[in-house]
Amino acid sequence: MFSKKFANYFILRILLACNFEFFFEISMPIPTPFHLRTSVLCKSHEWRNWSGYLAAIKYGPTHDHEYYAIRNSAGLIDVNSLFKYEITGPDAALLVDRIITRDVSKCKVGQVLYTSWCDEAGKMIDDGTVQRLQENHFRITAADPSLRWFQDCGLGMAVNIENVSEKLCALALQGPNSRNILKEIFTGADLDSLKFFWLADGEIDGFPVTISRTGYTGDLGYELWVAPENALKLWDALMETGRGHGITAAGLDALDMVRIEAGLLLIEVDYISSMKALIEARKSSPFEAGLGWSVKLANKDFVGRKALLAEKEKGSRWNLVGLEVKWQDIERLFDAVDLPPLVAGTASRLAVPVYKKGKQIGQATSSTFSPLLKKYIALATLKTEYAEPGTKVNFEITVEFVRKQAEATVVQTPFFNPERKRSCPKSE
Amino acid sequence: MPNKYDAIIIGGGHNGLINAAYLARAGLKVLVLEQRYLVGGATVTEELYPGFKYTVFSYVVSLMRPEIIRDLDLPRHGLTVLPLESTLTPLSDGTCLYRDNDHYRTLRDIARFSQRDAEAYEDYGRTMLFMAKAVKYMLGIIPPDPTKINPKDLFGLAGLGKHLLGLSEENLHMLIKLMTMSSADFLEQWFETDVLKATLAASGIIGTFLGPRSPGTAYVLLHHYMGEIDGNFRTWGFAKGGTGAIADAIASAARELGVEIQTETAVEKVMVKGGKVAGVALKNGNEFLSDVVVSSLDPNMTFLKLIDAEHLPVDLLASIKKFKFNGSSGKVNLALDAAPDLKCMPGYGPHLRGAISISPSVDYLERAYDDAKYGNFSQKPYIDIIIPSMIDPDMAPPGKHVMSCFVQYAPYNLKEGTWEERREEFGDTVINTVAEYIPNLKDIILHRQVITPLDIEQTIGLSQGNIFAGELSLSQLFFLRPAAGIAKYRTPVKNYYQCGSGTHPGGGIMGAPGRLAAMEILKDLRKPRREGQ
Numbered sequence: 016m017f018s019k020k021f022a023n024y025f026i027l028r029i030l031l032a033c034n035f036e037f038f039f040e041i042s043m044p045i046p047t048p049f050h051l052r053t054s055v056l057c058k059s060h061e062w063r064n065w066s067g068y069l070a071a072i073k074y075g076p077t078h079d080h081e082y083y084a085i086r087n088s089a090g091l092i093d094v095n096s097l098f099k100y101e102i103t104g105p106d107a108a109l110l111v112d113r114i115i116t117r118d119v120s121k122c123k124v125g126q127v128l129y130t131s132w133c134d135e136a137g138k139m140i141d142d143g144t145v146q147r148l149q150e151n152h153f154r155i156t157a158a159d160p161s162l163r164w165f166q167d168c169g170l171g172m173a174v175n176i177e178n179v180s181e182k183l184c185a186l187a188l189q190g191p192n193s194r195n196i197l198k199e200i201f202t203g204a205d206l207d208s209l210k211f212f213w214l215a216d217g218e219i220d221g222f223p224v225t226i227s228r229t230g231y232t233g234d235l236g237y238e239l240w241v242a243p244e245n246a247l248k249l250w251d252a253l254m255e256t257g258r259g260h261g262i263t264a265a266g267l268d269a270l271d272m273v274r275i276e277a278g279l280l281l282i283e284v285d286y287i288s289s290m291k292a293l294i295e296a297r298k299s300s301p302f303e304a305g306l307g308w309s310v311k312l313a314n315k316d317f318v319g320r321k322a323l324l325a326e327k328e329k330g331s332r333w334n335l336v337g338l339e340v341k342w343q344d345i346e347r348l349f350d351a352v353d354l355p356p357l358v359a360g361t362a363s364r365l366a367v368p369v370y371k372k373g374k375q376i377g378q379a380t381s382s383t384f385s386p387l388l389k390k391y392i393a394l395a396t397l398k399t400e401y402a403e404p405g406t407k408v409n410f411e412i413t414v415e416f417v418r419k420q421a422e423a424t425v426v427q428t429p430f431f432n433p434e435r436k437r438s439c440p441k442s443e
Numbered sequence: 444m445p446n447k448y449d450a451i452i453i454g455g456g457h458n459g460l461i462n463a464a465y466l467a468r469a470g471l472k473v474l475v476l477e478q479r480y481l482v483g484g485a486t487v488t489e490e491l492y493p494g495f496k497y498t499v500f501s502y503v504v505s506l507m508r509p510e511i512i513r514d515l516d517l518p519r520h521g522l523t524v525l526p527l528e529s530t531l532t533p534l535s536d537g538t539c540l541y542r543d544n545d546h547y548r549t550l551r552d553i554a555r556f557s558q559r560d561a562e563a564y565e566d567y568g569r570t571m572l573f574m575a576k577a578v579k580y581m582l583g584i585i586p587p588d589p590t591k592i593n594p595k596d597l598f599g600l601a602g603l604g605k606h607l608l609g610l611s612e613e614n615l616h617m618l619i620k621l622m623t624m625s626s627a628d629f630l631e632q633w634f635e636t637d638v639l640k641a642t643l644a645a646s647g648i649i650g651t652f653l654g655p656r657s658p659g660t661a662y663v664l665l666h667h668y669m670g671e672i673d674g675n676f677r678t679w680g681f682a683k684g685g686t687g688a689i690a691d692a693i694a695s696a697a698r699e700l701g702v703e704i705q706t707e708t709a710v711e712k713v714m715v716k717g718g719k720v721a722g723v724a725l726k727n728g729n730e731f732l733s734d735v736v737v738s739s740l741d742p743n744m745t746f747l748k749l750i751d752a753e754h755l756p757v758d759l760l761a762s763i764k765k766f767k768f769n770g771s772s773g774k775v776n777l778a779l780d781a782a783p784d785l786k787c788m789p790g791y792g793p794h795l796r797g798a799i800s801i802s803p804s805v806d807y808l809e810r811a812y813d814d815a816k817y818g819n820f821s822q823k824p825y826i827d828i829i830i831p832s833m834i835d836p837d838m839a840p841p842g843k844h845v846m847s848c849f850v851q852y853a854p855y856n857l858k859e860g861t862w863e864e865r866r867e868e869f870g871d872t873v874i875n876t877v878a879e880y881i882p883n884l885k886d887i888i889l890h891r892q893v894i895t896p897l898d899i900e901q902t903i904g905l906s907q908g909n910i911f912a913g914e915l916s917l918s919q920l921f922f923l924r925p926a927a928g929i930a931k932y933r934t935p936v937k938n939y940y941q942c943g944s945g946t947h948p949g950g951g952i953m954g955a956p957g958r959l960a961a962m963e964i965l966k967d968l969r970k971p972r973r974e975g976q
Contacts, residue, residue: 075544075545076543076544076545077528079526080793080796083523083526086523087523087683088835088836192836195841258842259836259840259841259842260836260841261835261836342513353576355576386524387518387523389509389512389513389517389518390518
C-alpha cells in the first residue's frame with residue numbers, strides 16, 4: 016500500500032519535472048527584456064500575448080490610473096513587441112522609398128515618418144514608423160514580421176536588411192511630464208528643441224539611448240531605443256526620476272483608449288493586413304483607412320502606386336472616420352431599462368454595425384468612452400458618401416441584450432489633439 | 444450707453460459662472476462681477492507658498508452635473524477629473540480599514556472586521572445606487588410647490604409623483620428612511636463594524652452642524668452619493684489643477700460665449716426702480732445698468748445685504764433671517780517637503796492617492812460634535828485628507844507635496860475667545876490629530892494655512908462659513924430652499940434672481956442651481972431654449 020503510494024508520488028514528480036522543463040522549452044509568449052520589472056509591478060497578473068511577447072494588460076486593479084497617467088503625468092509602456100528592421104547600404108533610401116507610401120526625400124537625417132506600406136494592388140500590408148538614422152541607414156518599426164517583404168522589395172538593390180527586433184529594446188514614455196522626466200537624466204541633445212517626429216542620440220547614466228519624439232498616444236511623448244543589456248537600467252532610471260512627476264507603468268488597456276482618442280489605427284482591428292486577409296473585401300487601401308494624407312503619388316514610385324493612382328481617380332469606396340456617439344441617446348437607452356449607462360470602462364475592439372436610415376453603411380471597429388473628453392468615440396469605416404464630417408449616422412449599441420441604435424456624428428480625427436503634442440519650448 | 448447689460452451676475456463662483464454661460468449661450472449680454480482677484484468663489488486654487496498649489500476651500504468633485512460639462516464643453520476648456528481611487532481610515536492601534544477600486548480586496552479588508560459586513564457592503568452599494576438614481580430626477584427639475592394650485596406646480600408635482608411611484612415599494616421606503624434617519628442609524632441596517640459605519644457616516648455630517656446620530660444626516664450622506672462621473676454614481680474625483688481649474692474651465696467657456704467677467708469688483712447694492720431691478724451699485728461708487736440681476740451669493744447676502752429691506756415683504760425677510768447657516772467646518776492646507784508616511788501603511792504607494800479619513804468610530808465623530816454643540820472646536824476632529832500632489836503631480840514641485848485637510852467641527856460661534864485668537868490653536872489641534880496617524884508629518888511641514896469658518900465668511904462671503912451656502916437639512920431643501928414661495932430662483936423683486944447653492948438642489952460643486960436658474964430666467968424672458976438646456 017505504502018509502496019504504491021510512493022510510486023505514484025514518484026511518477027507524479029517525474030511528470031511534473033518533465034512538464035516544467037517542457038514549459039521552459041517552448042514557453043509562449045516569452046518575456047520581454049523589461050519583464051523582471053513589469054512582472055513585479057503587474058499586480059493584476061493580466062497579460063496579453065502581443066506578437067509572442069508577454070505584455071501587461073493593466074498593472075493595477077483597474078486601468079484608470081494608467082490611462083490618466085498618460086494624459087495627466089507620464090505613462091511608461093513596454094512596447095518591445097514591435098518588430099524592428101534596419102536597412103543600410105547605398106540603395107537604402109531607394110528601397111525605403113519603394114516600400115512606403117510617403118516621400119523619403121522629405122525625411123531628413125534625424126527625422127521620423129509615420130507611413131503605411133502596400134502590396135501591388137495598393138492594399139495596406141502594415142503601418143509603422145521610419146527613422147532616418149543616417150543618409151543611407153533607416154530603421155522601420157512594424158506590427159508584423161516584415162523581413163521577407165522588405166527583402167522581396169529590395170531584390171537587385173545594394174542594401175542590407177536586418178531584423179533588429181531582438182537587438183534593440185523599445186520603451187515608450189508618454190504624457191505631459193515625459194519631457195521633464197527625460198530632461199533630468201538624458202544628456203546629448205536638447206529636448207526642449209527636439210521636434211515632433213524627430214530623434215536624438217544621447218546617454219542616460221552612461222549608456223547610449225536613442226530618443227524619438229513619437230508614440231501611440233497622440234500626446235507629448237517619446238520612444239526610447241536601447242540595447243537589451245541596458246533595458247533594465249533604462250527602466251529603473253526612468254521610474255526613479257519619474258516618481259516626483261507621477262510616472263506610472265501603463266498597460267495595453269490604457270494604451271488602447273488613448274490611441275483611439277488620438278485616432279491612431281490598430282492593425283487586425285481597424286484594418287486587416289493584405290497579407291493576412293482571407294477575402295478581398297477585407298483589404299483596405301491607405302485612402303480607405305483614412306491615411307490618404309500619407310500617400311505621395313507625385314515624384315516617386317512605390318509598390319502599389321499605380322493602383323492607388325487609379326483609386327484616387329475613381330474615388331474610394333470606403334473611408335475611415337471618427338464617430339462621436341450622442342451620450343444623451345446612450346443614457347436614454349439605458350434609462351429605459353432603469354440602468355445607468357454601462358459603457359464606461361475599457362476600449363472595445365468588437366466591430367459594431369453603423370446604420371443610416373435602417374441600412375448598414377459600415378462598421379465601427381474600435382470604440383471607447385473617453386473619460387477625458389467625456390464622449391463616447393469610435394473609429395469607423397463607412398461608405399464614402401456618408402463619411403463627410405457632420406453626417407449623422409446610427410451606431411448600434413446593445414442594451415440589456417437588445418440591439419438599439421444611438422445617434423452618432425461623423426467627425427475628423429484625432430478626437431484629442433493637445434497643443435503639447437507638437438509644441439517645443441524652444442522652437443528653432 | 445456703454446455700461447448697460449442684459450444680465451449681471453453677482454459673484455463669480457461656479458454657479459454664477461455657469462448661470463452666466465447659459466444666459467450668454469441664449470444670446471444675452473452678460474457681465475459677471477467678482478469681488479476677489481480670481482473667479483471661483485469656494486472653488487479656487489491658489490499658490491500661497493511658492494511652487495505649492497492649494498485647493499484652498501473645496502477640494503474634490505463629483506456632483507458636477509454631466510449635462511453642464513457637456514453643454515459648456517468643459518473638457519475642451521481644460522476640465523480633467525482624475526479619479527480618487529481609495530479611502531483609508533487609520534485606527535489608533537496602527538491598523539486601518541482600506542477600501543479601494545479592487546472590489547474583492549476591499550471585501551477581504553472589511554471581512555477582517557466582519558464577514559457579514561463584507562457581504563452587506565455590496566447590498567449597501569446597490570441600494571445607494573438606486574437611491575442616487577431616484578433623486579437624480581429631482582436634481583434636474585424646478586421644485587414644484589405642493590401648496591400652490593397653479594398648472595405649473597401641479598404639473599411638476601404630477602411628474603414628481605409619477606417618478607416616485609415608479610420606484611419599487613422597497614426603494615420608496617428606503618428613500619423615506621434616508622430622508623428622515625440619522626446616518627448612523629441608517630448604516631446600522633447593514634453594518635456592525637464601527638470604523639466602516641463611521642467612515643460612511645462621515646459623508647452625512649460634512650458641511651452640517653449635526654452629528655452622525657442626528658436625524659437628517661442620512662440625507663446629507665445621499666447628497667454626497669448623488670455625484671456621478673461618466674455615469675458611475677458615488678465616484679469622487681480630483682480636478683487636475685485643483686478645484687480652481689473647474690472655475691477656470693467654466694470661466695473660459697463663459698468668455699468664449701461672450702460673457703464679460705470683472706474681478707476685484709465688489710457689489711454694494713442691487714438698484715431697484717419701481718419694483719424692478721435697474722442694475723447694481725458698486726462699492727467703488729460706479730454703477731452698471733442691467734435688465735436682469737442674478738445673485739449667486741447665499742440667501743443671507745441675496746436678501747438681507749444686497750438689497751434694501753423696503754423692497755421685500757416682511758415675512759420673507761423673517762424667514763431668511765431664520766434660514767440656518769451654522770458653519771461647522773474649517774480647513775488646514777499644508778505644503779510638505781516629502782511624502783507623508785502612514786503608520787498603518789508605511790511607504791509610498793497608491794493608498795496615498797486616495798482619501799484618508801480620520802473617523803475611527805461613530806463615537807469619535809459624535810464626540811467631535813459634542814464639543815461643537817457647546818461652542819468649542821473639536822478636540823479630536825473628524826478630518827478628511829487628500830494629497831492632491833499625489834493625484835496631480837503638478838500641484839507641487841517634484842517630490843514635494845500639498846495636503847488638504849477638511850476639518851469638522853469648527854463652529855462659527857465660539858463660546859470662548861474669537862477665531863482670530865484661536866486660529867493657530869485650531870491648526871495645532873488638527874496637526875496633532877493627523878500626526879497620530881502620520882508620524883513624520885510635523886517634520887515635513889514647510890507651510891500651513893489654517894482656515895476657520897470666519898475666514899470662509901470673510902474671504903469668499905459664505906455666511907457663517909457654511910460651505911453649502913445654507914444647511915442641507917430637510918427643512919431647507921427642495922421647495923423650501925431658501926424659503927417657501929421663492930424656491931424657483933425668482934424673488935419678489937421683478938428681474939432679481941438667485942442662482943447660488945442656497946437654492947435647489949444645494950451645495951457642492953454641482954452647478955445645478957446655476958443652470959436651472961438660467962433656464963427659469965430665459966423662460967421669463969421668453970428666449971428660445973437650446974438643445975440640452
